[in-house]
Amino acid sequence: MDLFHKFGVNPIILKSKSYIKGRGAQQNVPNKFLQNIYETRDDFLEFCRIEGEEADKNKTQYIPIFPKTIVNKVNSPDVGMAYSMNPYQGCEHGCIYCYARNTHEFWGYSAGLDFERKILIKKDAPKLLEAQLRNKRWQARTIVLSGNTDCYQPAEKKFEITRACLKIFLKYRHPVGIITKNALVLRDLDVLKELAKDRLIAVNVSVTSLSEETRRILEPRTTTIKKRLETIRVLSENNIPVNAMLAPIIPGINSHEIMNLAKAVSDNGAKSFGFTVVRLNGAIGEVFTDWIRKTLPDKADKVLHQIEECHGGTLNDSRFGIRSRGEGKIATQIHDLMRLARHTYFKNKSFPPLNHELHEQFKDGQLKLF
Template sequence: MSDNLKNSKGRGAQINVRNKFLELSHEMREDFLEYCRLEGEIADKNKTSYLEVFPKTIVNKVTSPDVGMGYSMNPYQGCEHGCIYCYARNSHEYWGYSAGLDFERKILVKKNAPQLLEKKLLSRNWQAKTIVMAGNTDCYQPAEQKFRITRKCLEVFLKYKHPVAIITKNAFILRDLDIIKELTSQGLIAVNVSITSLSEDTRRVLEPRTASIKKRLETVKTLSDNMVPVNVMMAPIIPSINSHEILPLAKTVRKHGAISIGFTVVRLNGAIGEIFTDWIHKTLPDKAEKVLHQIAECHGGTLNDSRYGVRKTGEGKIAEQIHALIKIARQQYFSDIQMPQLNKSLFNMQRELFKNSPPGQMNLFE
């Protein structure tokens, strides 16, 4: 990576792209920015705001056949981590915001998530199935330090002895190690830690407000030392940015206790294509066109790939090279271990103990 990499705003996206669902759009014009400069005014304060929303449900059935999870839940929409490649950016448009800077600065908070989760688990027809936190946006993003919604949801999972998986790139998950250890002792939890690079330079430009690589590796080790099964997501693999790190990264996370690895090849669907293209020309101008062309080569010549079964893994020679390296990494470092199946047998018995208690009125929320 270049020594002069710089993200002037401390964000991933550098623009707010137009929301395709809205008729009107807002843009920051150069003449307005110049006026603010001359007047000594701040055109954009670049602050994060938290907006409470009130969903009626929190557990979502995942119908996409190639995602690898059946159910997910997201205590927050939008994510302050600011990962430039994040597929979840597009979902912010459904809420009336931009997938660009709005995604990182307007965080929607679902304070009633624990109550909604408990209601779902107590529903008559629900059978234990692993629910993934957070299949869309990180449940341990900075907002969790303020609102503690993820911790309250984990308390619900523990109370009903229901299996849960977590995906995060934030070391803040260790705050909840007490609950996670209890879930682990009953085979009820698996953790996926996202680590895309061993380089802090790369991490800073790709994922500006995430935990450092050092802290993430320490998180993997701490969880592993406490017998928590940990999978490391090397996702996404981006040609000419982190594709050369597959083997050293796999070796390093294995040494820190990970028992498996997963990966995806980057894809730039919807608004992400415009956001990423703008970002890379501003942040990595010397290699921008090379990276964009190689990404397109992995997806039939386009940045926007929605084909099930191909969109996450890519195709063509570059993708084949990535697949070959992943195969070598798994054979060399993970051939003798695998992630365990979570325990679904305890839930029905535990639910019987609470079936006569009205949801939302347990001492958990008092």
């Protein structure tokens, strides 16, 4: 028995004493759009200690917002969707690598802890969606729920905005995609099954690792790996097509799991899979670097250098067509493994196209007879 296990210490996860449990980000990084910076000073922390007060309650806030539209056109050629909608901004899942963190700065918040603790709620989303689908100029194109933040994050259990939107899609027979890493999607199995009858639904389930230890530090408030694989299985058994998102692949953290990940999602019924190589754009580079030095200090330099090797020596590459794929030897190895995994476990599988032909007949909310 080695010394790590003798003394009950996990050799992989060596968190610092200041680690904030249940969160991904470990600080609020400055918002580049704001002139003033808020910081928690040591003298304030000492005052709280002496007075027996909590300096940070680490609570999640739900903040209602009222956008004028809900469906967004996606211009990026790397994303693979034409339109998206997000019932929530910010995400309590707390995935440390999440590219959506930067969008929280547009609302005046930090891409760090604020992104996980200040969740913006769009209660009018179903009404706005219905107006979009009834618009005479609108032609059916797949709209993806969660193009930015997870539509089945914990807030959905309370507000049920995603469920209400799915009922709108069903009413107007409009194709919809879902991206999630939460088993809460199974709550809406009744609506999903109705959509599936007319080939109007596709679900993308993210599976980043098969290790619970890795999941807990990368994605602290997400569904367990066991539950995620079960979600793929249940959806597939109900004829709801599932694409697994093995993303992002982070060199030195989950890159060694590629073949096992592909086999696991295939065995549970996924019809296809996609992947990206991690990139730490904008404020995410600082958030991730701070996190890994506190969470995996012994591996931090190695992981950061390998990510940099995939992006020309930096943590981020903004070039379309390359930024999510990476370049160099490590990225090439990842792509080679993905090709092998696809050939080995998905050789006779294909993802079915969605039906865009019904919506025009149901544009008024009921079938047109003439």
